[in-house]
Amino acid sequence: MPQVKAKGSIILEILIIVLIGVLVYTIYDPAMKIRAEEELRKVCRFRMKNIRQAELRYFDEYSRYTGNIDSLIAFIKAKNLPDSLFFSTATEKFNPDSLRRCPKLNQPYIIGADSLGKYYWVECPYGHGMIGSKEKPEDVNKVSWE
Ligand SMILES: [Zn+2]
Structure with missing residues (x-):
């Protein structure tokens, strides 16, 4: 029992x-x-800020923004821009080729510029935020989440 x-x-x-x-x-x-x-989200926002950093250097060089990610990455590589210009996180060191996509599911950023290159915009397809705005040229370089 x-x-x-x-x-x-x-x-x-x-x-x-x-x-x-x-x-x-x-x-x-x-x-x-x-x-x-x-x-x-943090890595994504750092990537968009890095796009802005590159756009600012591009503007210094050509007096216009590009809004074309291929041109921007080629510019970073051709000018050999130092990593110290760009943001890194604990999990991701800066890499120009990472700027094409949001790290969440690797969808490409929505990026563009007006025809004169006076402003550009970059937006995360998952709603992590945007820098600049297609509709509001005065928001050039403005970060939506700060
Ligand atoms: Zn994102």
Whole structure:
């Protein structure tokens, strides 16, 4: 008889451990997802700020903005612009080729400039923010999230 009782308590103990595991997972998993999303947003915004840094140098050189990501990356490489001009994060060191896309699912940025190159805009396709605006030329170089 005592053995039967022990078996029942072992099953109960295992059940309790499994339930605690489920509970811990349901609490920590969403928190980890939120942290991962925050990190992606941070990296994305640094990339857009780096586009702005490059656009400002491009403007110094040609007296116009480009709004063409290929031209901008080629410019960074051709001029050998120093990494110290650009932002890096703990998880991502500056790399000109990273400027094409938001790190979340790697969709390309929406980027452009007016025909005279007086202003440009860059926008994250996932709503992480934008710099400049197609509709508001006066917002050139203005960051939407600061
Ligand atoms: Zn983004």
